[in-house]
Amino acid sequence: MIPAAFEYEKAGSVEEAVSLLQRFGEDAKILAGGHSLIPLMRLRLAQPSALVDINGVKELNYVRLEGGKLRIGAMTRHVELQNNDLVRQNVPMLAEIADEVGDNQVRNMGTIGGVLAHADSAGDYPTLALMLEAELVTNKSRYQAKDFFKDVFTTAMAADEVLCEVVFAVANGPHKYIKFRRRLFDWAIVGAGAQKLNGGWRIGLTNVGPMPVRATAVEQALASGATPEQAAEHASDGLNPSGDLRASPDYKKHLARVLTKRAIQQAQGA
Amino acid sequence: MAVTQLVGAKIHRREDPRLITGHGHYVDDFLRTGMVYAAFVRSPYPHARVRKIEVTDAAKAPGVVAVYTARDFKSVITGATHPATPSFVAEKKHVPERRPIAETEVRFQGEPVAVVLAESGAQAVDAVGLVDVDYEPLEAVTDIEKAIKPGSPAVHEGAPDNICWDLAYAGDDVTAAAFAEADVVVKERIHQQRLAPTSMEPRGVLAEYDPYDKKLQIWMSSQGPHFIRLFISGALGLPESNVRVVSPDVGGGFGSKISPYPEDYLVAAAAKLSGRPVKWIETRTESIQNTTHGRGEIFDIEVAAKKDGTLLGLKVTQWLDCGAYTATFSAFQPCACLMAGGAYKWKGISARTVGIFTHRVPTDPYRGAGRPEATHLAERAVDLVAREIGMDPVDIRRKNFIQPQDFPYTQNFGLVVDSGDYDKSLDKALELAGYKELRQQQADLRKQGRYLGIGLSTWIEICGFGPSAATAPATGGIALVESAQVRVLPTGSVIVYTGSHSHGQGHDTTQAQIVADTLGVPYDSIEIRHGDTAEGPAFGYGTYGSRTLAVGGLAIHMACRRVIEKGRKLAAHLLEAAEDDVSYEQGKFMVKGSPDKAKAFGEVAFASYGAGLPDGMDQGLEATAYFDPPNFVWPFGAHICVVEVDPETGSVDLQKYVAVDDCGTVINPLIVEGQLHGGITQSIAQALFEEVVYDPESGQLKTGTMIDYAVPTANEIPDLVLGSTVTPSPSNELGVKGIGEAGTIAASAAVINAICDALSPLGIKHIDMPASPDRLWRQINQARATAGNGQKGVKA
Known part of the structure; x- marks a missing residue:
């Protein structure tokens, strides 16, 4: 070691x-x-x-609400996201996800920028960034989340590019993120998020492929008036997850459907 | 005996302040002048021929002191290594010779082929990558069912069928009558997955050899340093007296630190070869890969019963995965067969054990070692019968329990169960759990389509190994008694040397409690010492198998009594009284009827080192004792687990866990509770979380880190509701039994029985471990598909 x-x-x-x-x-x-x-x-x-x-780079550690957008410095740690009032009020799902990252030691050290740049398919923040259409700002350019994640552990950034900021539009309506795992500090076997935004639903999935997934088929079904049960049946459309020790591919697809249904129902109930 | 003051008291562990503030001394805390670090080159293949090992680049790498391969060790490791004890299988078909380092063929992933010594740990690890080993991969078999099929690759030439042993303890003739009169017969195949012991402190060895005195000193994370001294001195051709093994603070063992390992021999030999002290500390991945695994068995069982619930006969076949060699205590695990009857009366039990070689790291005892498997199969068997005949799991247990008046009870394999009151602990557990209300709640929830389950485990255990007559043949000569030496210093404080070994059990506290009460001296004036072969009696037997209190505690008690006897003689002389007139109470020798005529313990201790002793008495106040127990001890208890299974995801919510355990007289209730918390957690871990997984095709270990090898944490374990009953053991003067393995022996059955109970409306009768969400979801789907009840099956 x-x-x-x-x-x-x-x-x-x-x-x-x-x-x-x-x-x-x-x-x-x-x-x-x-x-x-x-x-x-x-x-x-x-x-x-x-x-x-870059732990000593103080300019990357902040949370600001500017022009209706929540701007978060890349070195902001999970513990700050958990407790910060601006985060809790404006993108509460982010604070709730931060609550469930690893354990205290991890939350005291780990950062939002680190998780996004690492681009682990089991990371929760990439899913949130994708479904909320966050903007990722580097020293060189600005990326839409959908253009940022290229493959597992791979982003659009060049070798000399530093992720500086994540920008979320305010999303404080009904929401729920369900992280399904065996141990509290584990990564998600599968994660599913639902967020009501601008009258529609945003649905995201974690760890069902090499990159985070936005379940647009579910979003469209909901927009067309489907029930959560009906809409969630589409959560596994087009998915081709790889199996691992904790879950086979078909179980992951099943979880994508079940967790999506529950996330929508629980968001509605909240 | 003095009036009991400390025995039974909830005293906090006195070793804890030192350990939890970082003042412990583990192997890695020791540094020696000129010390180098060892790192091992290990086979990445489960089976391969070693064509050539090229060490030139590694030897030239920065900081590298030496690179050794099998050939280099031949001149140093001259004796036999890796003994395989008879344990419960005296006659084995084939016991392969095992050398600590492979020369021409590797037989499990992780087997060492070379050792690098370097000035720093990092340099050693870097140089490992520069050793070029030319392997020719060979076909491997990592599965016991495949290993016994004709045409399977043989792990050893001497065992072409891969059978290490095949022994019937009792044949089907013993159960024929029982099965003939049966109304119902149920069968099941029960898997016991391989488990990695994962002690908090991995293994580690530091060895220093003095070529002038020809003395070898070893610091090592071990549960039994005297056995290690015996093994290593023999292998290295040194007199046993020239080897000192120190096992300082040890961070857990769970049975995995009893047997000698390749690294133990190789680090000691490397110190001799290089002339430098050598340290090796196992990494976590090395630990999961190379430290012996526990369990690794398949049990086929058949149970015969009457329709009124009377149990009649049990047939058990144990298929045990030995791994690539016969580990030192590998054949201990067949005790699962001898204990398969559990807490019940049977007309007949037939049992067969088959040990099978595979290309995986060997298996050896792991907390409970055979007894968790026995409980699991007995408790599953009883539940399967209850389900079959529609009887409550509580009622079938009560109907078949060995009764209090039956003890001492000679069970089917001739073992004598010393004591018990199984209804009493079950009554208490049912009350604590609120069993009746739970059954009502279950019925209500079922109407809502929810799956609540209640699982019982009325376990019993054999421990306190053990009587010399039984254990000397099992080890191949050395009886598993225990030694103690009690030394009273001139000013009356006491040093106790025990041959047992503490690696988390709290012996500093509990053993001092026994001494304080027996000698009537202050607790704080007692020092407990263990883990150094240079101190105390000639031999210590170590700690495993829940034996320390029932054997080691009694040795201490016995040595204390000998000290008092000498003290009484001396006191009588000092008090000018007849010896028979002097009694010893609460730290004072006094003349009966004249309490003012007394000598304090300290006064007598001081006098014992002076002049004017009685004729024939020599100076000093100390005694050595070896305690040989007349029988094993037999703890028991009743555990109840409540789960709710989410049928949509297959996840299990552990809602309640109740444990009522009886370990005889309790020395320290806090320590007992601590052992139960750890033991139950470790068994829940087997039921729901842990499994060592190898890729079935490549034989590669897939659970090499704690991310994939899922040890649960406090988050995953519900608050445990603990209760107790006390049935003193008649086998020893203190009435004590053991509690170190009880939780692990009991809990997996309670959890799995609860899950099976929860899913019984779906027709599910048995679940294998770990009951992971994926596995349960699959099984639920299958059950629904089979039932064809219109519910959704697998959609993928």
Whole structure:
């Protein structure tokens, strides 16, 4: 459980982080909370040549409500998302998801930017970003969430690109995210989110493919007046999840339907 | 005996402040001058020929001190390694020789082929990647059902059928009559998945060899350092007296730190070869991969009963996955056969055990070791019969329990159950659980289409290994008694050396409670020492099988009594009284009838080191004792689990868990509760969460981290409702039994019985472990499809 050797530098600003990434080259990685990256390094599944530590970049740690948008700095930690009033009032599902990330140690260190940039298919924030059409802002460009996630552990960002901010439109209507797992601190076997927004429903799914999924077929069915039960039957349309130790592909598809139904019902009931 | 003051008291563990503030001393806390770090090159294949090992690049890597392969160890490891004890199977068909490092063929993933020593741990791990091993992968078999089929690859040439042993304890002639008069016969196949022991502290070894004195010192995370000294001194050709093994603070073992491991021999040998102290600390992945696994069995059972619920006969076949070798205590697990009858009376039980080689890491005892499997099958068997005849699970148990007046009760395999009152613990558990109300609630919920289940486990256990007559043949010579030495210092404080070993059980506290009461001295003046072969009696037997209190505690008690006897003689001399007139109470030797004529314990201790002792008495106040118990001890209890199964997702909500356990006289209720919390959790873990999984095609371990090997946490375990009854053991003076494994032995059956009860309206009779949501969902779907009741089946 000893990582391979790597270089390490602390960055004090985004600008400095970018120049360090350029200096170290393609095999360098940004170190944010480290709760995904460091375990991978200890197992030597990841062997970055260098780590650029951005924990000291204070300009990336904020939550602001500006022009009807919730702007969250990439280094904002789960514990802040759990407790921040602006988050709880304007995108409450984000705070509720943060409540259920890992354990206290993970929530004290892990960051929203780290989860999004890591792009693990079992991560919950990517699903939320996708279904709420969040904008992801880097030092170079602005991405719509649907254009940001390219594959499992793969985003549209270049090697010297730093995720700086996530921008959510206010979404404080009925909502529910259900994270189905065996142990409280586990990643989702499957996750399903439902959010009422601008008179319609947004439905997202976690860990049913290499990337987060927006269940547009469910959204459309609901818009056409289907019941949650009827609409949720479409949650597995087009899905081709891979099986793992915890769930077979058909069980994941089944969970996608059941959890979607429950998320919509519980959101309606709330 | 002194008036009981501390025995039975809820005293907090006195070792805890040290351990929880980081002041413990685990193997990794020890540093030696010139120490190097070892890392192992391990086979990635379950089965392969080793064509060539190229170490040149690794040997030149920064910080590398040496790279050793099998050939290098031949001159150092000259004796036999990895003994396989008879345990419960004296006659084995084939016991392969096992060497700690593979030379030409690897037989399980993780088997060592080379060792790298380097100045730092990181350098050692880096250099492991530079050792170039040329493997020729060979066909592997990692499944016992496949392993016994004709044409399966043989793990060892000497066992072409992969059978290590095949033993019938009792044949079908014993059960023929019972089955002939049966109204009902039920059959089931019960899987016991492989489990990884996952102690909080993984294994670790630090060894230092002094070439001038030819002395070897080893610091090691072990449950029994004296046995390790015996094994390692033999393998390295050193006199036993030249080897010292210290097992300092140890963070759990659960049975996985009894047997000697390849790394134990290799690190010691590497220290001798290199002339440098060598440290190796197991990683978590190495631990899940290479530390022996528990369970790994399939049981085929057949139960015969009358329609009034009378149990008649039981047939058991145990198919046990030995793994790639016969581990030291691998054949302990067949005790599942001998205990298969549980708490019930049977006309006949026939039992057969078959040990099977596979290309996986060997199995060995893991908390409960055979007894959880016995409980699981007995409790499942009883429930299956109850279901078949439509009887309440409580009633069928009561009808068949061994009764209080039957003890001592000689069970079907000749073991003598010392004591018990099974109805009493069941009564109490039913009351705590609110059984009647639960059944009503269940009926109400069923009307709403909800699946509540109530599961019972009225378990019994054999522990306190054990009487010399039974255990000496089982180990191959050394009787599992226990030793203790009590030394009273001149000023009256006491050092107790025990041959048992504490790796989380709280012995510093409970053993001091026994000493304080027996000697009548202050608790704080008693020091308990263990885990160092250089101290105390010549041999210590270690801690496993819930034996420490019922054997080791009695040895301490016995040595204390010997100290008092000598003290009494000396006190009589000092008080100028006849020996028979002197009694010992609450720390004072006094002349009967003249309480003012007395000598305090400390005064007598001081005098014992002075002049003017009685004729023939030598100085000092100390005694050594080896306690050989007359029988095993037999704890028991009743557990009740309440679950609700979500039929849509297959997930199980553990709503309530009640446990009423009887371990005889209780020394410290807090320690007992702690053991039950841990034990029950570990068994719920088997029922619902944990399983070591190998890819069926490649034989690769798929659960190599704690992400995939799902050890539950406090979040997943409901608040446990604990109660107790006290039925003192007649087998020892303290009336004590054991409690270390009780929870693990009891709980899996209660959980699975509850799930089966919950799903009984669907016609589901049996569920294998772990009862994961995916597995339950699949089974529910299958049941609905079979029933053809119009409900939705699998849609994918």
